[in-house]
Amino acid sequence: MNNSILSVDTLQRHGKSGEGTVAENAPETSAGISGKSLLLVSGTFFLIYLLLSARRHAANLTTGYDLGIFTQIVRSYSEFSAPYSDLKGPTYNTLGDHFHPILALLAPLYKAFPSSYTLLVCQAALVAFSIVPLMKWAHKAGGQNFAYWVGVSYGASWGIAALIFFDFHEVSFAVPLLSLSLCAAGRKNWRAAALWSLPLVLVKEDLGLTVAAIGAYVAWKGPRVTGLAVAAFGAGATALEMLVILPHFNPLGQFAYLPPETAEEVGMLAQAAGALWPPVKWLTLLMIVAPTGFLALRSPILLVALPTLAWRFTGSNPFYWGMDFHYSAVLMPIAFAAAVHTVANGVTARRLLPACVVGAVATSVTLVTHPLHEVVLPRTWSDSAYVRTSDELLGKIPDGATVAASNRLAAQLADRASVSEVCLFPRSFPPKERPEWLIYDVADTSDPECPTGKALESADPGVPGYRVVETRDGITLLRLAGDGKGSR
Structure with missing residues (x-):
């Protein structure tokens, strides 16, 4: 029997009008x-x-x-x-x-x-x-x-x-x-x-x-x-x-x-x-x-x-x-x-x-x-320069570190580090200890009032207590000052 719910045979069996219900017309099957x-x-x-x-x-x-x-x-x-x-x-x-x-x-x-x-x-x-x-x-x-x-x-x-x-x-x-x-x-x-x-x-x-x-x-x-x-x-x-x-x-x-x-x-x-x-x-x-x-x-x-x-x-x-x-x-x-x-x-x-x-x-x-x-789509399977840069900068952050990251980068760190939201730091829910690393993406518009972003985009860019490790393609990686490893 044809399984089609609207087959010609089905319509013929139930008259020219085809007014039998689909439940009635459906083929009998036990499997x-x-x-x-x-x-x-x-x-x-x-x-x-x-x-x-x-x-x-x-x-x-x-x-x-x-x-x-x-x-x-x-x-x-x-x-x-x-x-x-x-x-x-x-x-x-x-x-x-x-x-x-x-x-x-x-x-x-x-x-x-x-x-x-x-x-x-x-x-x-x-x-x-x-x-x-x-x-x-x-x-x-x-x-x-x-x-x-x-x-x-x-x-x-x-x-x-x-x-x-x-x-x-x-x-x-x-x-x-x-x-x-x-x-x-x-x-x-x-x-x-x-x-x-x-x-x-x-x-x-x-x-x-x-x-x-x-x-x-x-x-x-x-x-x-x-x-x-x-x-x-x-x-x-x-x-x-x-x-x-x-x-x-x-x-x-x-x-x-x-x-x-x-x-x-x-x-x-x-x-x-x-x-x-x-x-x-x-x-x-x-x-x-x-x-x-x-x-x-x-x-x-x-x-x-x-x-x-x-x-x-x-x-x-x-x-x-x-x-x-x-x-x-x-x-x-x-x-x-x-x-x-x-x-x-x-x-x-x-x-x-x-x-x-x-x-x-x-x-x-x-x-x-x-x-x-x-x-x-081909674009889904190609990595942009932004992705390559962000991956390289994220790779500089060691596993187990404490990090405050932009919203678009935080998910990349959540399974290997202790991550907080950089745009909430230090505005609300301030941590007891400052995170060792900050990573900020200027292209991330999730929080237009981001204090860290405003500090980095000011005339004298910088975040008090942190040193810039590297800035590339709008992404800035900072480390807590005093470790001797950061540079401006």
Whole structure:
């Protein structure tokens, strides 16, 4: 039997109108999609993710915020200590910033392979694996061709691409957990849906609300007691993390990402309207469902995205509103699970083809704007003079040294030295002892108010207490004075 979900034979069997549902038209099979097919799609995307992220790190395009911070966290866990990050501040316990103890799972691998690349390999593997549950369910719902469409469209989706492009983030653990949980929920395997959702509370503090949303869906469509218990657990975990755990470890004694206070005269309606403005928020909403050919809009599973959208759109940080960085990665498995659910519950074969075409067009457009395609560009694989210079100057810093580095260079040192942020030195969270080395990149515009940069770019360049070792291509390496090895 032809596996095509829209084959001529299929349409003929269900009449000229082709109004049989895709679930009815899909071929009967007991084995499901083959392991080779799953390996082909997920393995290909694993290589793409890994090549792109590893090459960006090799080209010094990763940053202290965030790959450097996460490297320090995992390095701390591998040394059986609390998750400290000097890039956030001297002996800064990052459990006061975000709640992500699941990162401890990476400690054994980091112990065996102590490198920032270890984090990038694990992220690529986690995200690539998340394709598998979606493809398995898509095959059962709509056949082999639909499964391939889901796997490729999801793997190349802009939210996933943005995560891979921008360093490493803890939400890479959330992506496969959401895929497993929502696929189980869509197939009415309620116990698995609940169990796969629970670890999300260990990934990030806001994801407890997503667990609560999954629990609400389970209570609505399945066993009420189980669903309500999961919902209560998720909401309670977020409350505990935001109100107790994070403030306890935060140096200021509060949750670091509290929403801004609103003027008393601003009414509830005005606040609600503000959550949907500026228009970039509408673009984000459109592009969450567009890669699914808008199939996701027809499934209640899409409601699981509401907690994430709520905190992002009510936040004051404009980075939360758009399509950049890693913030939308957790929305991609929700949207595609909703799309598969739609097909599994009655979309007609005649209507599916236009939806798949629309989704393919949307994904093709975002491939240009979101950089998975860079893996095949020649410039990605060539080292510039800047990279060669920065590597040479970074190589002068010995392993185990204390260093304050520019954001663009910090990630290169986080796995072999004690690194802090040069633009925070000595402005805030001053270290007890001054770092032995400073390395500053004039082209790094991460912090326009950088005190070290202003000192080096002044009429009489220099940093009090330090000697310039070398300056090349806008990168200045300094060493603490008094060692007799620096020179001006």
